Amino acid sequence: MKRFNAIACPYTILKQVNSDNVVYPYLRSELGDKEISCISSHHGRSYIVGRSDERWVISKGNGLSYTQYAFLHTREFGDNTLGLLLERDAIRDFTLGVEISDLGIKTNRMEYVIQLEKEILLSNGHLVKPILLQYTVETPYRICDAPFLMRNEIVAEVDKWEKLNKRGYDKAHMIAADLLVHNLQLLHKHKVLHNAITPQNYTWALELLDFELSCSPKHPYENEDDRRYVKELFSREILHTYEIINYIAYCLGEAIDYAQVDELFESYGFDLSVMEVQAH
Structure with missing residues (x-):
């Protein structure tokens, strides 16, 4: 775990779930007297900032966890800046995250979207x-x-999965698979597209994260072209979920039975055989 200095800034709350939670208005800065931590290079702009009721408090948009610069503006996509989180993306992440949690899917628990009262000058002026x-x-x-963790750290998380083992599986990756495919069924049943189902967006507690690219009937995409292609994107989330199951099996050194996994998908209404194509 890598530690960074940060400064505390004045702030304005834009969204909140519970006003009793502590706010961490931290921005990465070598001159700061606060400390934030990053697990690995995969976390980019997300940091551990505190603890609350035996849970970890995470903040996203606090600056880059690599390079000597906290923010890098490439000018490719307007104001999109490496290390920063734009307001529209933060609001969508927060709003869809709350909606998806209400479906009964295990996710992060949203607390705040805050705006820091500090200005950053981008290269576009x-x-x-x-x-x-x-x-x-x-x-x-x-x-x-997984590549950055000690084996005992992974095992400690995986041992907690046994309480989720409703089907009596003897391999941990199948316990995870059952929950992940169940999540996917709930998402698609309610016509929710996560649109970023990857090993980066599930924790080892099997919590689904990162909803800034997600959409639902209640919160559709603003762009008409994006809305037009939503229906075509649902099927690929089946394979993305499969990839995570495969990744978990490899991390745990467990042999995976693909027929068993396919059967699990089918039990939740995802028949992979309908997507099969034959080589000629």
Whole structure:
């Protein structure tokens, strides 16, 4: 775990779930007297900032966890800046995250979207105020962090899965698979597209994260072209979920039975055989 200095800034709350939670208005700065921590290079702009009720408090948009610069503006996509989180993305992440949690899917628990009262001058001449998304998780370790974790750290998380083992599986990756495919069924049943199902967006506590690219009937995409292609994107989330199951099996050194996994998908209404194509 890598530690960074940060400064505390004045702030304005834009969204909140519970006003009793502590706010962490931190921005990465070598001159700061606060400390934030990053698990691995996969976390880019997300940091551990505190603890609350035995959960980890995470803040997103606090600056880059690599390079000597906290923010880098490439000018490719307007004000999009490496290390920063734009307001529209933070609001969508927060709003869809709350909606998806209400479906009964295990996710991070949203706390705040805050705007820091500090201006950042971009290379296009625009001034922006940093936006932070604050939430809590059972574990800060994401599935993709496996190469950076000690074996005992992964085992400690995986041992907690046994309470989720409703089908009596003898391999841990199948316990995870059952929950992940169940999540996917709930998402698609309610016509919710996550649109970023990867090992980076599930924790080792099997919490689904990162909803800034998600959409639902209640919160559709603003762009008409994006809305037009939503229906075509649902099927690929089946395979993306399969990839995570495969990744988990490899991380745990468990042999995977693909027929068993395919059967699990089918039990939740995802028949992979309908997507099969034959080589000629």
